[in-house]
Amino acid sequence: MRKTDVLIIGGGPAGVVAAVTGKGYYPDKNFLIVRREKEVLIPCAIPYTISSLRSLRDDLLSDKILRDNDIDLLIDEVTGLDLDSKTARTAGGEEIKYDRLVLATGSSPKVPRWLKGVDLDGVYFIKKSKEYLEQLKARALEAEHIVVVGAGFIGVEVTDDLVRAGKRVTIVEKLPGILPLAFDEEFSGEAERILKEKGVNTITGKGIKEIYGSGRVEGIILEDGSRIEADMVILAMGYRPNTELAEKAGLKIGESGAIAVNAYMQTSRPDVFAVGDCAEKRHFLTGKPMALMLASIAVSEARVAGMNLYQLRGRPHLGVIGIFSTVVGGVGFGTAGVTEKYARREGLDIVTGLFETVDKHPGKLPDAHRLLVKLIADRETGIIIGGQVMGGPSAGEITNLIGFAIQSRLTAQELFSLQVGTHPLLTSSPVVYPLIRAADVIKRKIHGA
Amino acid sequence: MRKTDVLIIGGGPAGVVAAVTGKGYYPDKNFLIVRREKEVLIPCAIPYTISSLRSLRDDLLSDKILRDNDIDLLIDEVTGLDLDSKTARTAGGEEIKYDRLVLATGSSPKVPRWLKGVDLDGVYFIKKSKEYLEQLKARALEAEHIVVVGAGFIGVEVTDDLVRAGKRVTIVEKLPGILPLAFDEEFSGEAERILKEKGVNTITGKGIKEIYGSGRVEGIILEDGSRIEADMVILAMGYRPNTELAEKAGLKIGESGAIAVNAYMQTSRPDVFAVGDCAEKRHFLTGKPMALMLASIAVSEARVAGMNLYQLRGRPHLGVIGIFSTVVGGVGFGTAGVTEKYARREGLDIVTGLFETVDKHPGKLPDAHRLLVKLIADRETGIIIGGQVMGGPSAGEITNLIGFAIQSRLTAQELFSLQVGTHPLLTSSPVVYPLIRAADVIKRKIHGA
Numbered sequence: 064m065r066k067t068d069v070l071i072i073g074g075g076p077a078g079v080v081a082a083v084t085g086k087g088y089y090p091d092k093n094f095l096i097v098r099r100e101k102e103v104l105i106p107c108a109i110p111y112t113i114s115s116l117r118s119l120r121d122d123l124l125s126d127k128i129l130r131d132n133d134i135d136l137l138i139d140e141v142t143g144l145d146l147d148s149k150t151a152r153t154a155g156g157e158e159i160k161y162d163r164l165v166l167a168t169g170s171s172p173k174v175p176r177w178l179k180g181v182d183l184d185g186v187y188f189i190k191k192s193k194e195y196l197e198q199l200k201a202r203a204l205e206a207e208h209i210v211v212v213g214a215g216f217i218g219v220e221v222t223d224d225l226v227r228a229g230k231r232v233t234i235v236e237k238l239p240g241i242l243p244l245a246f247d248e249e250f251s252g253e254a255e256r257i258l259k260e261k262g263v264n265t266i267t268g269k270g271i272k273e274i275y276g277s278g279r280v281e282g283i284i285l286e287d288g289s290r291i292e293a294d295m296v297i298l299a300m301g302y303r304p305n306t307e308l309a310e311k312a313g314l315k316i317g318e319s320g321a322i323a324v325n326a327y328m329q330t331s332r333p334d335v336f337a338v339g340d341c342a343e344k345r346h347f348l349t350g351k352p353m354a355l356m357l358a359s360i361a362v363s364e365a366r367v368a369g370m371n372l373y374q375l376r377g378r379p380h381l382g383v384i385g386i387f388s389t390v391v392g393g394v395g396f397g398t399a400g401v402t403e404k405y406a407r408r409e410g411l412d413i414v415t416g417l418f419e420t421v422d423k424h425p426g427k428l429p430d431a432h433r434l435l436v437k438l439i440a441d442r443e444t445g446i447i448i449g450g451q452v453m454g455g456p457s458a459g460e461i462t463n464l465i466g467f468a469i470q471s472r473l474t475a476q477e478l479f480s481l482q483v484g485t486h487p488l489l490t491s492s493p494v495v496y497p498l499i500r501a502a503d504v505i506k507r508k509i510h511g512a
Numbered sequence: 513m514r515k516t517d518v519l520i521i522g523g524g525p526a527g528v529v530a531a532v533t534g535k536g537y538y539p540d541k542n543f544l545i546v547r548r549e550k551e552v553l554i555p556c557a558i559p560y561t562i563s564s565l566r567s568l569r570d571d572l573l574s575d576k577i578l579r580d581n582d583i584d585l586l587i588d589e590v591t592g593l594d595l596d597s598k599t600a601r602t603a604g605g606e607e608i609k610y611d612r613l614v615l616a617t618g619s620s621p622k623v624p625r626w627l628k629g630v631d632l633d634g635v636y637f638i639k640k641s642k643e644y645l646e647q648l649k650a651r652a653l654e655a656e657h658i659v660v661v662g663a664g665f666i667g668v669e670v671t672d673d674l675v676r677a678g679k680r681v682t683i684v685e686k687l688p689g690i691l692p693l694a695f696d697e698e699f700s701g702e703a704e705r706i707l708k709e710k711g712v713n714t715i716t717g718k719g720i721k722e723i724y725g726s727g728r729v730e731g732i733i734l735e736d737g738s739r740i741e742a743d744m745v746i747l748a749m750g751y752r753p754n755t756e757l758a759e760k761a762g763l764k765i766g767e768s769g770a771i772a773v774n775a776y777m778q779t780s781r782p783d784v785f786a787v788g789d790c791a792e793k794r795h796f797l798t799g800k801p802m803a804l805m806l807a808s809i810a811v812s813e814a815r816v817a818g819m820n821l822y823q824l825r826g827r828p829h830l831g832v833i834g835i836f837s838t839v840v841g842g843v844g845f846g847t848a849g850v851t852e853k854y855a856r857r858e859g860l861d862i863v864t865g866l867f868e869t870v871d872k873h874p875g876k877l878p879d880a881h882r883l884l885v886k887l888i889a890d891r892e893t894g895i896i897i898g899g900q901v902m903g904g905p906s907a908g909e910i911t912n913l914i915g916f917a918i919q920s921r922l923t924a925q926e927l928f929s930l931q932v933g934t935h936p937l938l939t940s941s942p943v944v945y946p947l948i949r950a951a952d953v954i955k956r957k958i959h960g961a
Contacts, residue, residue: 076941076942076943079943080942080943087952087956105873105874105936105941107873107934107935107936107941107942108873108874108877108936111877111936111937115877115878115937116874116876116877117876121874121876122874122876123874124943128943357933358934358941358942358943359931359932359933359934359942359945360931361942362942362943362945363929363930363931363932366928366929366948367929378925378926378929383931384931386931386932386933387933387934387935388933388934388935388938388939389935389938390935390937390938395937395938397933397935397938399933424554424556424557425554425557425565425570425571425572427565427566427570427571428557428560428564428565429564455905456904456905456906456938457905457906457908457909458938459906459933459934459935459938459939460906460909460910460912460913460938460939461909462933463909463913463932463933463939464909464912464913464916466930466931466932466933467913467916467917467920467930468916470930470931471916471920471922473920476827477827479815480812480815480816480827481812481915481916481919482808482809482812482832482833482835482915482919483808483812483835483912483915484806484808484835484836484837484846484848484908484911484912484915485556485807485808485836485837485908486556486836486837486838486839486846486908487554487556487557487560488560488564488839488844489837489839489844489846489905489907489908489909490837490908490909490912492525492554492556492807493525493529493556493807493808493810493811494525494528494529494573494577494807494811496808496811499815503536507536
C-alpha cells in the first residue's frame with residue numbers, strides 16, 4: 064500500500080498546476096500525480112503539431128516542473144476509488160492511500176455515434192495522444208482534400224495549420240459563422256473572410272449528415288444533401304468531460320455532465336477536488352453551467368484547488384470569464400467575457416463600443432496590422448463585461464487586458480481614464496489606444512459625453 | 513477679435529486629446545487649437561524616421577481627428593496671454609478671446625550650454641520639427657561614425673534606428689547602464705548586451721566633457737579624457753518643458769520647472785489648464801515631482817483636463833504611473849510604476865519577483881522570444897507597485913497589464929488568482945504565464961506560501 068497526502072489524478076496542465084500550487088501552500092505535504100501517459104502533450108498546441116511544429120516531440124510538457132517542486136509521479140491508470148477508505152486502485156495493481164484527492168481527468172473528443180460513417184478509415188478526432196496524433200499528422204500530410212467538421216477553436220486552428228501545410232481544406236459548421244460561440248459577427252465575419260482568402264472552402268449554417276465511403280472515407284454529405292469529396296475527415300465537434308471514475312465512485316455530476324464543484328473546486332465530498340475539463344464550470348455573470356474547456360481555465364481552477372486543499376481561503380473561483388485567443392491566417396483573435404450575442408440572448412441590458420485602429424504607430428511602420436476592438440458594458444453601471452479583439456501578435460495580451468478590466472470590475476468611465484504605455488513598434492498610438500477609445504464610445508452612448 | 517469657448521495652445525497629442533475629449537463632454541462649446549506647425553509629427557516615432565520610416569511624411573499626425581470632432585485649427589503662434597481679460601495674442605496679429613485655456617506647449621531638447629563644441633556643425637538634437645529632422649536624417653545617412661549622447665529612451669531608439677540603417681554608432685551614458693532610470697540591472701544589462709551584439713560601442717558610467725572639431729565635429733572627449741572620433745554627434749540629454757508663455761503670463765511654475773498643476777490639471781488659475789510635457793507631473797506613489805515626458809502620459813492628462821473643463825468630476829489624475837515600452841535590437845522592453853532601484857532609494861519596503869519563460873508555447877514554435885518579467889510589490893500589503901518586461905512583440909501590452917494591475921491596486925495574491933487567456937502563438941503557456949508566476953514568487957516571499 065502506497066501513501067501520499069495529496070493524490071492528483073491526471074498530469075495535464077490542471078493536474079500539474081494543482082500539485083505545484085498545493086505544494087507551495089503546504090510544503091510539508093507529499094504530492095503524487097498519477098497519469099496514464101508516459102509523455103504529456105501541451106494540449107493548446109496540438110493543432111499546431113500538424114505543420115507549425117516539426118514533430119510531436121516538440122509539443123511535450125516537461126516533467127521538470129514536477130521535479131523542481133518535489134512532486135512525485137506515477138505512470139499508471141487509476142481504475143477505482145473508495146472515497147470512504149480514501150484509497151485509489153490502479154491498473155498496475157497499486158493501492159494508494161490519500162488524504163486529499165484532486166481529479167484532473169480531462170476530456171475526450173465527442174464521438175457522434177449518430178453519424179453514419181464515423182468509423183470509416185480516414186476519420187479522425189483531435190485526441191490528446193501522441194501516438195494517435197502522429198498517425199493523424201502522417202495521414203494529413205498525404206491527404207489531398209480534408210474536411211474539418213466544426214468551426215470552434217480546435218476546428219479553425221487545425222484548418223489553419225493544414226493550410227500552412229499546403230492542404231486543400233473545407234470547414235463545415237452547423238451554426239452560422241466561424242467561431243460562432245466566441246465572437247460576434249464583426250469578428251467571425253473577418254475570420255471567415257481570412258480563411259476564404261487562404262483558399263479554405265467555408266460552409267457555415269449547415270451541418271454534416273453522413274460520411275460516406277467503402278472502408279475508406281470518400282466524402283461527406285451535408286444536411287441539404289450536397290456531397291463533398293474528401294480523402295480525410297477531421298471531426299472537431301467538441302469534448303466531453305472524463306467523469307467515469309468520479310461517477311463510479313459516487314461523486315455528484317452536475318447538470319452539464321461534468322463533476323459538480325463549489326467555488327473552491329470541492330466536489331460533493333469536501334476532501335475531493337475536481338479541476339479542469341472534468342469539472343463543471345459556471346459563467347462569471349449568469350452563474351449558468353457552461354461547457355467551455357480551456358487549459359487557461361483549467362489552471363485557474365487548479366490554483367484555487369491547490370491553495371484550498373487543507374484550508375479554505377478568501378479567494379474562491381469567481382466563475383469562468385472565458386478569456387481566449389487564437390490565430391487565423393496570421394491574424395490574432397481574442398475574446399473575453401460575454402459576447403453581444405450571448406448578452407442579448409440572456410436578456411442583459413448592454414452597450415457596445417467598437418473601435419478600429421492599427422497596432423503600431425504610425426501605421427506606415429513595417430508589419431503594422433489592423434486592430435479592431437469591441438467592448439461590451441452593462442448599461443446601468445458601465446461595468447465592462449466583455450470584449451473582442453482582432454489584431455497582430457499583441458492581440459492575445461490585449462484580450463488579457465480586457466480580462467483584467469472585467470475581473471477588476473472597471474467601468475467604461477474608469478477605463479477611459481486609465482494610464483497606458485505606448486510605443487510605435489509595440490502598440491497603437493496613445494491618441495487612439497483602442498481600449499480607451501472603445502470605452503469612450505460606450506461612455507458617450509451611456510452619458511451622451 | 514476672434515472668440516472661442518476653449519482655446520488650446522499646442523497641436524501635439526496632448527492638445528489634440530484635450531480638445532477631442534473636451535468636445536465630447538461639452539459638445540455645445542467651441543474648441544480652437546492654435547499651433548505653430550503646419551504639419552505635426554507623431555512624437556513617439558521620431559527616432560524611427562531615420563531608417564524604419566521611409567520619409568518624415570510617414571510620421572505625420574493627421575488632422576482628420578480635428579475635422580471629425582469639429583475642432584477649429586489656426587496655424588499661428590501665441591506670443592502673449594492676458595489671463596485677466598482672457599485674451600491671447602498671436603504672432604500673426606490675431607487677438608483671441610477665450611473662456612477656458614489649455615496649455616499644451618510641449619517640450620524642447622535640453623541644450624547643454626556648458627558643453628564645449630555644442631555649436632559645431634554636425635551636432636544635432638532630437639527636435640520635434642519636420643524640417644530639422646529631414647536635415648538630421650540626410651546627415652546621418654552620410655555619416656560614418658555617430659556618437660549618441662544619452663542612453664534614455666530617445667538615445668537608445670535613435671541608436672537602434674541608426675544601426676538598422678547600417679551605421680557605426682557609439683552610445684555614451686553618464687549613469688551606469690542603458691536606460692538606467694527606467695529599468696533595473698537585469699533589464700538594462702540585457703539591453704546593453706543586445707546593443708553590443710548589434711555592433712554598438714556602449715560606454716556607460718562616463719559622461720561627455722567636450723565635443724571637438726574645427727567648424728565641423730571631429731569627435732568627443734569623455735570625462736576621463738579619452739577621445740572618440742566621430743563625424744556626427746546626436747545629443748539626447750533630455751527635454752525641458754516649454755513654459756515661457758505661462759511664465760510671462762504669471763502662472764505658477766512648480767519645483768521641477770514645469771507649469772504647476774493640481775490633480776485636475778488646473779494651473780494656479782482654475783480656468784487655465786496645462787497638460788503634457790509642459791505641465792508638472794507627480795509620482796503616483798511618492799507624490800514627488802518627476803520629469804518624465806511621454807505622449808502616453810500627456811494624453812492621460814489631456815483626458816482629465818478635457819473632461820473637467822467646465823465641471824470637476826470624481827476622476828482626477830492619480831499621479832504618473834510611468835508606463836512605457838521600447839524596442840532594442842528587435843527585443844521589446846517595458847516598464848511600469850517603480851523600479852527596484854527607485855523603491856530602494858526612496859526607502860520603500862518591497863518584495864520583488866522575477867520569472868523567465870517564452871512568449872509562445874511550446875517554445876519550439878517559430879519566432880518564440882525569451883520573456884522575462886519582474887514584479888515589485890509593497891511588502892506589507894502585497895500591492896503591485898511596479899514591473900518590468902523583456903520579450904517579443906507582445907512586451908508592450910504585457911507592460912500595460914502590469915500598469916492595469918498597479919492602477920487597480922491588485923495584490924500579488926489577487927494577481928496569482930486572476931484568469932488569463934493563453935494561446936500557443938500569442939502568449940506563454942497557462943502553466944507558466946509570467947505575471948502569475950512572478951506574483952507567485954512575491955507571494956511566497958511574503959507569506960512563505
